[in-house]
Amino acid sequence: MHPTGSSRFYAPGEAPSAVERHSTIRRRVVHAAWSLVAGVAAALPTTSMGQGPIQQTGFGYGGGYGPTPYAYHGPAPGHYGFPPGGGLCPETVYELLPDDRFPSHDESCLTAFASAFQHAYLRLEYLNWDLDDPGRQIVGAPRASGGERGLFTAVDPVSQVIVGSAKLATLDSVGLHNNNGLRGTFGLPTRVGTFEAGISVLEQSDAHIFRSRFFDFTSFTTVFPAVTLLNNGAPSDTTMILFSEGLNVQLRSEFFSTEGNFILNPLTPNQPLRIQPLFGFQYVRFWDNMDIFGTDIDPGDLTDPDDDRTLNHRIQSDAKNNVFAPQVGVRFEFVHEYFSLGVTPKFLLGFNRHRDEVFTEEIFSATEGRITTRAEDSQFAPGLDLSVYGRVHLGRHLSLFVSYQLYYLDNISQAEDNIRYDSINASVPNIVLNPRQEGMFVDGITVGGEFRFH
Numbered sequence: 471m472h473p474t475g476s477s478r479f480y481a482p483g484e485a486p487s488a489v490e491r492h493s494t495i496r497r498r499v500v501h502a503a504w505s506l507v508a509g510v511a512a513a514l515p516t517t518s519m520g521q522g523p524i525q526q527t528g529f530g531y532g533g534g535y536g537p538t539p540y541a542y543h544g545p546a547p548g549h550y551g552f553p554p555g556g557g558l559c560p561e562t563v564y565e566l567l568p569d570d571r572f573p574s575h576d577e578s579c580l581t582a583f584a585s586a587f588q589h590a591y592l593r594l595e596y597l598n599w600d601l602d603d604p605g606r607q608i609v610g611a612p613r614a615s616g617g618e619r620g621l622f623t624a625v626d627p628v629s630q631v632i633v634g635s636a637k638l639a640t641l642d643s644v645g646l647h648n649n650n651g652l653r654g655t656f657g658l659p660t661r662v663g664t665f666e667a668g669i670s671v672l673e674q675s676d677a678h679i680f681r682s683r684f685f686d687f688t689s690f691t692t693v694f695p696a697v698t699l700l701n702n703g704a705p706s707d708t709t710m711i712l713f714s715e716g717l718n719v720q721l722r723s724e725f726f727s728t729e730g731n732f733i734l735n736p737l738t739p740n741q742p743l744r745i746q747p748l749f750g751f752q753y754v755r756f757w758d759n760m761d762i763f764g765t766d767i768d769p770g771d772l773t774d775p776d777d778d779r780t781l782n783h784r785i786q787s788d789a790k791n792n793v794f795a796p797q798v799g800v801r802f803e804f805v806h807e808y809f810s811l812g813v814t815p816k817f818l819l820g821f822n823r824h825r826d827e828v829f830t831e832e833i834f835s836a837t838e839g840r841i842t843t844r845a846e847d848s849q850f851a852p853g854l855d856l857s858v859y860g861r862v863h864l865g866r867h868l869s870l871f872v873s874y875q876l877y878y879l880d881n882i883s884q885a886e887d888n889i890r891y892d893s894i895n896a897s898v899p900n901i902v903l904n905p906r907q908e909g910m911f912v913d914g915i916t917v918g919g920e921f922r923f924h
Contacts, residue, residue, distance in 0.1 A: 589659045591922040593668075597651035599875070599914030601675055601723050604641040604886045609679075609719055609762060610698035611891035614705040621686065624694045625708045626768065627834055627896070628779075635689060636696035636710060639681045639719050641886060646675040646723055653916065663734040663746075672725040679719040697762065697785070699901070700892040709896040711783055711833060713764035720761040721886070725912060727754045731816075733801060746801040752818060752855070754793040754877075756910070760885040761786045784831040785901055787885040793851050795820025810861040810869075815854065822851035824883045826905045833899035843903040853879040861920070869920045877912040884910070 608618050615622075624636035655668035681695035695717035699709045731750030738745050762785040769778050799816030827844040859873030883905060890904035 587658065587923070589922075589924040591657045591920055593653075593655040593657070593918060593920040595653040595655075595873075595916040595918030597649075597653055597670065597672060597875075597914060597916050599649050599651060599672055599725075599912055601646035601649060601672075601725065601912055602884075602910045603646060604644050604721070604884070607641040607886060608698075609639040609641065610696070610710075611700045612705050613698055614707045618698065621689065621693060623707070624696060624712060625710060627709070627711060628768070630708065630896075633712070634692040634694060635686060636694050636712065637681070638696060638698060639679050639717055641679075641719075641721075644677045644679070644721060646677060646721070649673055649675045649725075649914075651725075653918075663732055665730070665732055666750075667728075667730040669728045670726070675721075675723040675725075677721040681713070681717040683714055683716065695764065697783075697891065699896075699899075700890075701896050702894060703892060706896065709893055712766050713783065714767050715765040717764040718762070720759075720763075722759045722761075724755070724757045727752060729753070729797070731797075731799075742804055742806065744801070744803045744805060746803070747799075748801060748814075748816070749798045750796075750816075752793075752795045752797050752816075752820075754791075754795065754820070754853075754879065756791040756793070756879075756882060758789040758791075758883070758885040759787070760889075779836065781832045781834075781836055783833060784829075785833075785889065786829055787889050787903075788827045789824060789883040789885045789888060790826070791822050791824045791882050793818075793820045793822045793853070793879060793882075795851070795853065797855065799855075808863055810863070812857075812859050812861075814857045814859075816856070818851075818853035818855060818879070820851040820853055820879070821848055822879075822881050822883075822907070823848045824905075824907075826883050826888050826903055828889055828901065828903040830899055830901045833901065834893075834897060838899070841899065841901075845903055845905055847905070849881040849907055851879055851881040853877065867922050867924075869922075870918075871920065872915065872917045875914060875916055878909060879912075880909045881907040882910040883907050 610618070612618060613622065618638055619640065621635045621637055623632055624634045625631070626633050649672045651670065651672035653668060653670040655666055657664055657666045683695065684693050685691075686693045695713040697711045697713075697717070698706075699711065700706060701709045729750055729752035731748050733746050733748040736744040736746050762783075764783055766781045766783060767778055768781075795818035797816045797818045799814060801812060801814045803810055803812035823846075825844070825846045827842065829840050829842040831840050832838050854876070856876040857873055859871055861869045861871035863869045887906045887908070888903055890900075890902050892900040892902065894900050
């Protein structure tokens with residue numbers, strides 16, 4: 471080839487010069503490069519039309535609980551490079567997104583908390599619970615000859631003179647039932663489980679017993695309410711306190727509990743029956759009080775009112791239980807679209823720190839001051855907290871439910887069990903604290919509703 475583009479023929483035996491050879495090679499390289507660029511340019515429209523435009527992920531919340539994932543579709547035919555009237559249509563692209571997606575500049579701690587709390591729930595319940603009854607007990611000490619529940623001879627504690635008949639008060643009919651209360655529970659789901667915290671409180675439970683003096687026509691004697699006492703620790707038939715103006719026995723009990731639990735995600739995911747282990751901590755406060763009081767007037771010489779002796783007897787017992795209990799349990803729940811049924815047993819490994827006290831006033835003398843004995847101790851107090859419930863789902867945000875709750879706590883101190891009714895030589899009171907602990911039941915029905923924010 472000639473440098474100007476014309477052809478040149480060489481005579482036999484004539485060879486091109488070095489300059490001509492280099493010029494020919496350079497023209498061939500340039501021609502090949504332009505051919506490659508032209509081929510790529512021709513192929514680009516076809517390639518872009520086969521792939522479609524780049525999709526931008528959309529934000530949004532998929533409604534409902536169904537299995538359909540979040541999805542977006544490519545542009546309609548005729549847009550973004552598709553030929554009018556049809557063309558290549560891309561397949562639907564599915565992408566699993568979180569419930570909420572925020573711009574990267576808004577992912578602060580406050581935003582994270584807001585995202586978590588919008589899945590929280592609040593449960594409010596009305597409680598109607600029964601506290602454990604004192605059981606069959608007399609208010610006093612056993613007598614040497616027995617017969618504490620019937621009539622027996624009344625003896626004046628100072629003069630030791632028989633003044634008629636006596637009768638003890640009993641706790642047989644006391645029932646600390648139908649105590650109203652409220653419970654609130656707050657729940658916060660996380661990726662690995664749900665945190666729940668709740669408070670339960672009952673109104674103060676009261677029971678009052680009054681025994682008055684009366685005339686018994688079968689024995690033709692006046693019957694005085696009485697509290698029998700031991701004599702130096704031994705049963706006696708003549709050591710007692712009389713209440714000529716009436717005997718009052720007042721019982722008061724308070725129950726309060728608060729707990730926090732972490733409920734793990736179900737061991738059986740995507741199944742109607744959910745099994746969820748849980749662990750947490752519970753504090754139970756049970757304060758119990760028994761107050762025995764009344765007045766006794768000894769007329770002495772009936773002709774001289776100035777020698778009347780008036781005693782305002784008082785015996786009071788307090789028991790303050792504070793149970794601190796780590797707990798473990800399992801929640802079994804059958805979940806349906808319209809209702810749920812469940813049972814949650816929790817086992818408490820508690821310790822009861824209790825403070826007990828007994829004091830007396832004016833037992834044998836009007837000048838007798840308050841005598842107090844008290845003690846504070848700790849005992850291992852295992853227990854059971856069982857809940858059986860049913861729920862009806864009225865919608866995505868609201869459910870109504872009813873449940874039965876049962877508490878059992880061991881080594882609980884109760885006021886009526888802690889009194890030792892004793893005296894020294896039947897003339898000096900020795901009514902002191904004698905602490906005892908035993909098991910206690912609390913159970914009842916709850917009704918309420920659960921509101922879910924999500």
